[in-house]
Amino acid sequence: MTTKRVSKKAGKKTCVTLKEHIVEIISDSGEGAQRCGQSLGSIAARMGNGIWTTEIIPAEIRPPARSVAGASGNRIRIGSGYVTNGGDETDLVVAFNEQVLLGRVNARELKPGCIILLENMWRTHSDPNIAKSYAEAYERLVKAGYKVYEIPMEEECLKLTANARRGKNMFALGILCHIYNFDLQAAREQIALTFGKKEKSVIDANVDLLEAGHKWAEANIDFCFQIPATPTDKKQISINGNTSLALGVMASGMDICAMYPITPATSASHYLSEAFEKVGGIVHQAEDEIAACAFAIGASYAGKCTVTITSGPGYSLKQEAIGLAVMAEIPLVVVNVQRGGPSTGQPTKVEQGDLLTTIFGSHGDAPKVVMAPATIEDCFYSVITARRIAETFNTVVVILSDASLSSSQQPFDRPQFQESWLAPPIDQSPVPEGARPYDWDPVTGIARRFIPGQPGGMHTVTGLAHDRDSHVAYDPDINQEGLRARSLKLAALQKTLLPPEVFGSEKGDLLVIGWGSTKGAIEEAVEALRAEGKKVSSIHLRFLQPMQPGIKDIMKGFKKVMTIETNWSDSPNDQLIDEDSRRYSSLATLLRSRYLVDVDCWTEVRGQPVKPRTIRQVLLNKLEK
Amino acid sequence: MKTSATKQLLDLYKEQSALEDYQSGVPRWCTGCGDNAILAAVQRLCRDEGLRPEKTVFVSGIGCSSRFPHYMKTYGFHGIHGRAFPVAEGVKMARPDLAVFVNTGDGDCCSIGAAHWIHALRYNMNMTVFLHDNQIYGLTKKQASPTSPIGTKSNTTPRGSYLDALNPLTVSLGVSNVSFIAQAVDWIPETLFDIVKAAYHHKGFSFVRIIQRCPEWLPKALEPWLQDPDRVQLVHHTDGIQLSPGLARVYKNQVEHDPMDIHRAREIASNTETIPVGILYRNPNVPCYEDTRHSGALRTAEAIRKNFEAELDKYSV
Numbered sequence: 001m002t003t004k005r006v007s008k009k010a011g012k013k014t015c016v017t018l019k020e021h022i023v024e025i026i027s028d029s030g031e032g033a034q035r036c037g038q039s040l041g042s043i044a045a046r047m048g049n050g051i052w053t054t055e056i057i058p059a060e061i062r063p064p065a066r067s068v069a070g071a072s073g074n075r076i077r078i079g080s081g082y083v084t085n086g087g088d089e090t091d092l093v094v095a096f097n098e099q100v101l102l103g104r105v106n107a108r109e110l111k112p113g114c115i116i117l118l119e120n121m122w123r124t125h126s127d128p129n130i131a132k133s134y135a136e137a138y139e140r141l142v143k144a145g146y147k148v149y150e151i152p153m154e155e156e157c158l159k160l161t162a163n164a165r166r167g168k169n170m171f172a173l174g175i176l177c178h179i180y181n182f183d184l185q186a187a188r189e190q191i192a193l194t195f196g197k198k199e200k201s202v203i204d205a206n207v208d209l210l211e212a213g214h215k216w217a218e219a220n221i222d223f224c225f226q227i228p229a230t231p232t233d234k235k236q237i238s239i240n241g242n243t244s245l246a247l248g249v250m251a252s253g254m255d256i257c258a259m260y261p262i263t264p265a266t267s268a269s270h271y272l273s274e275a276f277e278k279v280g281g282i283v284h285q286a287e288d289e290i291a292a293c294a295f296a297i298g299a300s301y302a303g304k305c306t307v308t309i310t311s312g313p314g315y316s317l318k319q320e321a322i323g324l325a326v327m328a329e330i331p332l333v334v335v336n337v338q339r340g341g342p343s344t345g346q347p348t349k350v351e352q353g354d355l356l357t358t359i360f361g362s363h364g365d366a367p368k369v370v371m372a373p374a375t376i377e378d379c380f381y382s383v384i385t386a387r388r389i390a391e392t393f394n395t396v397v398v399i400l401s402d403a404s405l406s407s408s409q410q411p412f413d414r415p416q417f418q419e420s421w422l423a424p425p426i427d428q429s430p431v432p433e434g435a436r437p438y439d440w441d442p443v444t445g446i447a448r449r450f451i452p453g454q455p456g457g458m459h460t461v462t463g464l465a466h467d468r469d470s471h472v473a474y475d476p477d478i479n480q481e482g483l484r485a486r487s488l489k490l491a492a493l494q495k496t497l498l499p500p501e502v503f504g505s506e507k508g509d510l511l512v513i514g515w516g517s518t519k520g521a522i523e524e525a526v527e528a529l530r531a532e533g534k535k536v537s538s539i540h541l542r543f544l545q546p547m548q549p550g551i552k553d554i555m556k557g558f559k560k561v562m563t564i565e566t567n568w569s570d571s572p573n574d575q576l577i578d579e580d581s582r583r584y585s586s587l588a589t590l591l592r593s594r595y596l597v598d599v600d601c602w603t604e605v606r607g608q609p610v611k612p613r614t615i616r617q618v619l620l621n622k623l624e625k
Numbered sequence: 626m627k628t629s630a631t632k633q634l635l636d637l638y639k640e641q642s643a644l645e646d647y648q649s650g651v652p653r654w655c656t657g658c659g660d661n662a663i664l665a666a667v668q669r670l671c672r673d674e675g676l677r678p679e680k681t682v683f684v685s686g687i688g689c690s691s692r693f694p695h696y697m698k699t700y701g702f703h704g705i706h707g708r709a710f711p712v713a714e715g716v717k718m719a720r721p722d723l724a725v726f727v728n729t730g731d732g733d734c735c736s737i738g739a740a741h742w743i744h745a746l747r748y749n750m751n752m753t754v755f756l757h758d759n760q761i762y763g764l765t766k767k768q769a770s771p772t773s774p775i776g777t778k779s780n781t782t783p784r785g786s787y788l789d790a791l792n793p794l795t796v797s798l799g800v801s802n803v804s805f806i807a808q809a810v811d812w813i814p815e816t817l818f819d820i821v822k823a824a825y826h827h828k829g830f831s832f833v834r835i836i837q838r839c840p841e842w843l844p845k846a847l848e849p850w851l852q853d854p855d856r857v858q859l860v861h862h863t864d865g866i867q868l869s870p871g872l873a874r875v876y877k878n879q880v881e882h883d884p885m886d887i888h889r890a891r892e893i894a895s896n897t898e899t900i901p902v903g904i905l906y907r908n909p910n911v912p913c914y915e916d917t918r919h920s921g922a923l924r925t926a927e928a929i930r931k932n933f934e935a936e937l938d939k940y941s942v
């Protein structure tokens with residue numbers, strides 16, 4: 001837990017030293033709280049602190065002003081060391097109006113006694129209803145035990161700019177820099193970087209607001225914090241998961257990304273459209289996801305392994321084409337940034353609901369590789385790995401990211417570019433006489449692919465069952481042979497994978513298994529329990545199909561095994577639910593069927609990343625049962 | 626006439642192609658199926674133009690007509706129902722050096738793939754498209770298609786189809802960026818070939834609707850047009866298809882039409898009583914999407930690395 005110790009001075013004040021703090025900045029959308037939060041995160045990272053930022057996004061593009069459901073902003077967990085997840089509830093919040101704040105209170109996102117810095121312009125608002133609702137909310141918050149500080153943000157900003165609504169975020173940033181004892185010069189540099197594309201006057205105006213906020217806090221705020229940093233000498237970058245994926249696309253040497261816009265995947269393509277095209281990359285916005293996938297398959301077929309990026313509903317549309325790529329053995333990388341489903345579900349919220357549809361989807365037996373990055377850094381490297389696997393095994397590789405990874409930001413070691421990451425040049429050498437387009441290796445199922453332009457390699461690929469010459473198969477044995485070959489390729493890949501690392505001891509009472517974005521939260525909970533002497537460990541799976549070796553052996557070391565996921569599973573506490581009727585979570589279903597081990601599960605589908613505190617309680621309950 | 630040394634040298638390396646160089650397997654279409662005539666015309670085109678088989682890709686969807694690539698000794702991509710266009714677009718975008726052809730049926734193009742068709746016209750990528758329009762679903766055994774004339778009896782419309790047929794020509798001519806629209810019939814091989822050739826030579830999305838007989842499911846459907854040559858209207862122009870004397874003698878219903886005139890093209894295309902045959906529209910000035918999108922930047926490892934490092938710099942902390 002957070003330890004407090006008085007030390008360090010900021011100006012005349014004495015700062016309280018903390019191990020970590022969770023800060024939130026919220027406003028109506030369009031008031032710049034997001035930018036303030038991102039900047040604060042980056043400044044903290046520059047100071048050498050660990051951070052994890054989480055976007056707070058309203059469901060609508062422009063929700064009505066001052067509405068309880070309209071909070072837009074950012075939450076930053078700032079720590080002394082490396083931060084692996086968004087953590088529990090918020091310790092300090094800056095709110096531009098009381099209504100968005102009430103939304104967060106109602107959602108139980110604030111810690112009891114949380115510090116609130118509240119814009120006070122509403123108290124004297126000309127509309128008596130607004131003034132009244134502000135005063136009532138203030139009373140309610142103070143009564144509930146929150147430490148509320150009223151801040152004249154608008155008033156102070158008006159001294160510097162005519163449009164205070166737009167400048168407030170930098171003023172708030174200045175206040176926060178003072179509170180957390182961040183170096184003002186680092187903040188100025190961050191602003192220059194953030195507004196890098198704008199004119200100097202814009203940067204200067206923002207820096208003025210920042211400094212004004214800082215000065216105001218110095219004079220008027222009676223507390224401050226110090227979160228000691230543990231700077232590394234390694235160079236680091238701080239990005240979100242979608243940018244990380246996009247950088248992975250660039251570093252993998254893929255030339256084309258075919259996509260159709262869908263939240264929360266689109267920002268990866270936005271970024272690529274900006275950065276990738278400078279060096280001849282192409283982002284093709286197709287007429288729909290089916291076309292995007294077919295376009296990617298066509299480009300891959302012609303020799304350039306291509307990526308298509310989407311989210312759940314778009315993934316469903318791609319399924320038939322994915323089956324074609326599997327059947328025709330065309331390398332393809334598909335990214336699914338999962339969101340809440342089914343149907344339009346919760347488009348901006350996190351869920352791990354597409355695992356089974358990815359593994360078993362399309363139609364017939366369509367074996368494909370399924371990977372899941374667990375960190376922002378993983379997002380980057382998984383694309384490079386995926387391209388390599390797709391081209392080595394001539395198959396489809398699906399990367400399952402999610403809404404949490406997509407918009408969360410976390411620093412990691414700056415990748416060192418390697419030429420070997422890039423795709424090799426397209427093979428245009430003549431095909432040896434007698435070579436066949438699907439000459440499946442009897443052991444691995446792998447066949448050398450002929451690419452258009454290669455003399456002597458002419459053949460017609462087909463989604464129909466086909467023989468080694470790619471001729472439509474009329475003989476029943478041939479279909480059997482083709483299915484075998486395509487399935488064996490997964491086994492061949494599986495033999496190259498390493499067992500997952502155990503977090504904690506190899507033996508104990510409870511093993512937790514997770515996949516994807518929940519890694520940080522699971523490990524934090526496990527670590528906390530281990531510190532209390534509980535015999536809990538965890539493993540996190542990066543490959544879901546094929547699965548890494550050694551999992552069964554690891555499970556044998558524990559009395560109980562369970563998964564923690566953010567997809568649906570029936571609760572055994574429901575009246576109708578028993579062993580006969582219970583639907584297990586996705587990963588638990590897979591593990592139970594593969595290893596014949598009684599794997600339990602706990603899941604939550606609230607659209608939010610699971611909190612370490614919640615997991616901790618779940619694990620305690622499981623240990624006691 | 627003198628020939629330059631360079632040309633003589635080039636001629637030395639010129640390969641002579643034979644029809645067999647492009648033929649693969651025995652087509653499994655029904656006897657009398659119009660697809661055979663289309664295959665013959667296209668194989669002849671490949672031979673006459675000396676297309677390199679390894680640099681040529683035929684992309685198709687699913688249907689009788691989509692079997693086409695299997696009978697070409699080139700690269701081929703027999704994909705999924707309705708999606709030939711996006712696959713072909715991906716091929717062309719990745720490899721502008723390849724000659725790309727698309728074979729699609731009336732169900733494949735005008736029904737399940739209709740969205741892709743509209744957008745393919747708009748992308749105007751350089752490829753040659755043959756719409757094998759037999760006005761019926763052939764492979765799935767006789768169901769009405771969007772181009773079946775109203776009243777067509779089929780297995781899903783035993784009392785006759787309910788809706789007016791969709792006209793692929795007028796639809797295509799209504800899409801922005803359209804650059805080449807022509808119509809042919811399988812039973813006049815001479816113009817079929819001329820049109821296929823003109824389509825191949827047009828830079829852009831060359832869309833040829835070929836009215837194709839399906840003796841298996843609609844043996845009588847095209848009888849009126851076959852019986853009465855006057856119900857075929859030859860569309861000719863010095864910039865379009867020119868008529869041989871033999872042809873002009875049989876098909877007396879002729880109209881001169883400048884393929885640059887889109888309004889007149891739409892008018893001619895609207896005619897369903899007679900079948901217009903020829904080039905309805907050709908505009909060589911419409912930009913091709915692949916040209917617009919390829920920046921010309923060299924994809925060297927060094928360029929990629931530099932760009933990558935510059936991006937990382939932006940996010941350094």
Ligand SMILES: Cc1ncc(C[n+]2csc(CCOP(=O)(O)OP(=O)(O)O)c2C)c(N)n1
Nearest residue numbers: 687688689690706730731732733762763764
């Ligand atoms: C997604 C999907 N839906 C339906 C089918 C079944 N199907 C195959 S071909 C076809 C229609 C073919 O008609 P057309 O495109 O006119 O080609 P033709 O056989 O007449 O040449 C249909 C409906 C399929 N293969 N895939």
Ligand code: SF4
Nearest residue numbers: 655658689763839841
């Ligand atoms: S069913 Fe019709 S379209 Fe299909 S091969 Fe036979 S004649 Fe041709």
Ligand SMILES: [Mg+2]
Nearest residue numbers: 730731761762
């Ligand atoms: Mg048809």
